[in-house]
Amino acid sequence: MSTIARERGRHLLREMLRIRRLEERSAELYGQGKIRGFLHLYVGEEAVAVGAMQALGPEDVVVATYREHGQALARGMDPGAVMAEMYGKVTGCSKGRGGSMHLFSHALRFYGGSGIVAGGLPLAVGLALAAKMLGERRVTACFFGDGATDEGEFHESLNLAALWALPVLFLCENNRYAMGTALHRHAANPDLRQLPAAYGVVAEKVDGMDVLAVERAVRHAAEEVREQGTPRFLELETYRFRAHSMFDAELYRDEAEVRAEQARDPITLFSERLRAQGLLDDDALAAIEREVEEELARAVAFAEQSPWEPVEELATDVVTREVGR
Amino acid sequence: MSTTTYREAARAAMRRALEDDPRVFLMGEDVGRYGGAFAVSRGLLEVFGPERIRDTPLSESAFVGAGIGAALGGMRPIVEVMTVNFSLLAMDQIVNNAATLRHMSGGQLSVPVLIRMATGAGKQIAAQHSHSWENWYASVPGLKVLAAGSVQDAHDMVLAGLADPDPVVLFETMALYNLEGELDTSVDPEGVWRAAVRRAGRDVSLISYGSSMPKTLEAAERLAAEGVDAEVLDLRCLRPLDDAAIVATVERTHRAVIVDEGWRTGSLAGEVSARIMEGAFYALDAPVERVCTAEVPIPYAKHLEDAALPSVDGIVAAARRALAREP
Ligand SMILES: Cc1ncc(C[n+]2csc(CCOP(=O)(O)OP(=O)(O)O)c2C)c(N)n1
Ligand SMILES: [Mg+2]
Numbered sequence: 171m172s173t174i175a176r177e178r179g180r181h182l183l184r185e186m187l188r189i190r191r192l193e194e195r196s197a198e199l200y201g202q203g204k205i206r207g208f209l210h211l212y213v214g215e216e217a218v219a220v221g222a223m224q225a226l227g228p229e230d231v232v233v234a235t236y237r238e239h240g241q242a243l244a245r246g247m248d249p250g251a252v253m254a255e256m257y258g259k260v261t262g263c264s265k266g267r268g269g270s271m272h273l274f275s276h277a278l279r280f281y282g283g284s285g286i287v288a289g290g291l292p293l294a295v296g297l298a299l300a301a302k303m304l305g306e307r308r309v310t311a312c313f314f315g316d317g318a319t320d321e322g323e324f325h326e327s328l329n330l331a332a333l334w335a336l337p338v339l340f341l342c343e344n345n346r347y348a349m350g351t352a353l354h355r356h357a358a359n360p361d362l363r364q365l366p367a368a369y370g371v372v373a374e375k376v377d378g379m380d381v382l383a384v385e386r387a388v389r390h391a392a393e394e395v396r397e398q399g400t401p402r403f404l405e406l407e408t409y410r411f412r413a414h415s416m417f418d419a420e421l422y423r424d425e426a427e428v429r430a431e432q433a434r435d436p437i438t439l440f441s442e443r444l445r446a447q448g449l450l451d452d453d454a455l456a457a458i459e460r461e462v463e464e465e466l467a468r469a470v471a472f473a474e475q476s477p478w479e480p481v482e483e484l485a486t487d488v489v490t491r492e493v494g495r
Numbered sequence: 496m497s498t499t500t501y502r503e504a505a506r507a508a509m510r511r512a513l514e515d516d517p518r519v520f521l522m523g524e525d526v527g528r529y530g531g532a533f534a535v536s537r538g539l540l541e542v543f544g545p546e547r548i549r550d551t552p553l554s555e556s557a558f559v560g561a562g563i564g565a566a567l568g569g570m571r572p573i574v575e576v577m578t579v580n581f582s583l584l585a586m587d588q589i590v591n592n593a594a595t596l597r598h599m600s601g602g603q604l605s606v607p608v609l610i611r612m613a614t615g616a617g618k619q620i621a622a623q624h625s626h627s628w629e630n631w632y633a634s635v636p637g638l639k640v641l642a643a644g645s646v647q648d649a650h651d652m653v654l655a656g657l658a659d660p661d662p663v664v665l666f667e668t669m670a671l672y673n674l675e676g677e678l679d680t681s682v683d684p685e686g687v688w689r690a691a692v693r694r695a696g697r698d699v700s701l702i703s704y705g706s707s708m709p710k711t712l713e714a715a716e717r718l719a720a721e722g723v724d725a726e727v728l729d730l731r732c733l734r735p736l737d738d739a740a741i742v743a744t745v746e747r748t749h750r751a752v753i754v755d756e757g758w759r760t761g762s763l764a765g766e767v768s769a770r771i772m773e774g775a776f777y778a779l780d781a782p783v784e785r786v787c788t789a790e791v792p793i794p795y796a797k798h799l800e801d802a803a804l805p806s807v808d809g810i811v812a813a814a815r816r817a818l819a820r821e822p
Contacts, residue, residue: 206619206797207618207619207620207621207795208620208621208624258619258795258796258797258798258799259796266794266795266796266799267621267622267792267794267795267796267799268621268622268795269619269620269621269795269796271620271621271623271624272621272622272623272795284623285580285620285621285623285624286580286581286584286623287553287581288553289623317552317553318553320552320553320554321553321554321555321584322554322556322557322584323584348524348552348553349524349525349529349532350525350528350529350530350550351524351525351528351529351550351552355528355550356550356551356552356553357552417532418529419530419534421528421529421530421537422528422529478796478798479796479799481798481799481802484789484791484794484799484802484803485789485790485791488790488791488792
């Protein structure tokens, strides 16, 4: 095994663990009242964000949902800025005004963090339109859930992107539930990959629990979007191990189902694979866990020590330029 | 009379309506298996089954429109839109279909649909999830708009809204679902179409509705401790507004403070203020005061959100300003 493969494998594992541990800590901090409001965890879905981000370059654009801590970290956002945002501190990536659901980084071309289901899709179409009109060869990658495919905005966005030949990569994170409603109860055709065909958009189904499969599929699809300037659609099959949000009593699914799905834990699967290939042992894993823990501890300390935005600043940044004053 | 919560009061009314009228059914996102985003419908699926407690896809425009269509077709739907924030995706159906069909058809059609939605801020869920659009719906002819500011009203407004032959938009306050209070199930729900004096007083009128009612009542108690006798008027029905009650309270106290969680620009507070000017101008001893939400998208951080929203302190201060003016 070459060192490149070893480093690459460990990098992917580390990236997924960074998300997993941040999510677990966030749940604890929520219990302590440090993080409040809505908190949607990504536990179980890490391979999707990590695999996808490997295949996107800094010139590309990302649009995500309210369940976006994973995308933000994998895109390169500083975990301190993410944690501080969830604390509501002024050092947060959105100055504490957005919270968990609204992480933004203009520098990383990370356009949120949208709280309205499917609300990010038309934005992605517009970002791609701008890239096309400006002659910039970027891919706009748009993450959304299976539930979002029920919304008109999903269908309208696919149609528009296809009609105008726009470079959008639609990434559907199918975790089989929209809140408490199972896929087959909310979608007349639960084979979501078939939907884009109605608009002539090429679509593919991918094992979203396999980080390498995700990376491969996204790399290929992103290349096509970049080369041909037209949209592509990937359905990433995954599963949410935790509740929808911190308010969810999970009345709608059996524990047995969750336990069965946990057998497909993307982190366990991938570390076993690395071990089987001799690319990972206990010491190496412990070292990665330590690094991840240290980074997370720094992020939490940063959030703890950061100041609140002065309340006098409340009305700043409502508009970019004040007029008529 | 029994003590219950705002949430359970709304559920009890829905259960009663479902029992009493086979045309009544409930539909909305996660109303069934999940038990409702705010647990209002928890347990109803088990009693009434999936035909009458229908989980819908995430398709606000389609299922609200379908509720309007089902009402036209002879049913009595209760459509739950998880929150007012998502009702923006269904607004076309509500404004262009539900509100117009009666008039536009020359009086042939009626749309007896009840559309319930949770409103308001204060739960640190940031700008996209903290809207108060009661004013928008209240500006539309053809709709009737109710806002529940008490446990009793959370119950009665469901029944009154369902009994009415027209489209009714009912606002339930997200932050009040755990509110406890008395519920008398023998009250005639028809009362909800009129404003109610929640506390009689002589010095100043505090006029509010829905989400701001508890704060307004608390402010009245604080003022009482300072020797100020405030009257509290709960508007309850936001369309049509109870002009007579608004004018009457101002004629009694000669000073008015309007408390409204909407933004001040284009607010219901502005509308009520205009009606006071039109109907009770010469009774006023001071300019009308408005306590509204700061004109910013609602921020997540608690101290910023608190600063943005109407507060008890802010209401008390506004009342003091109104009282400080010499007639
Ligand atoms: C337009 C709209 N309707 C309803 C909601 C409430 N809501 C938030 S997340 C969610 C489920 C979304 O499911 P899915 O798209 O599959 O994403 P997941 O949460 O599974 O990642 C719902 C109903 C919302 N935020 N926006
Ligand atoms: Mg989902």
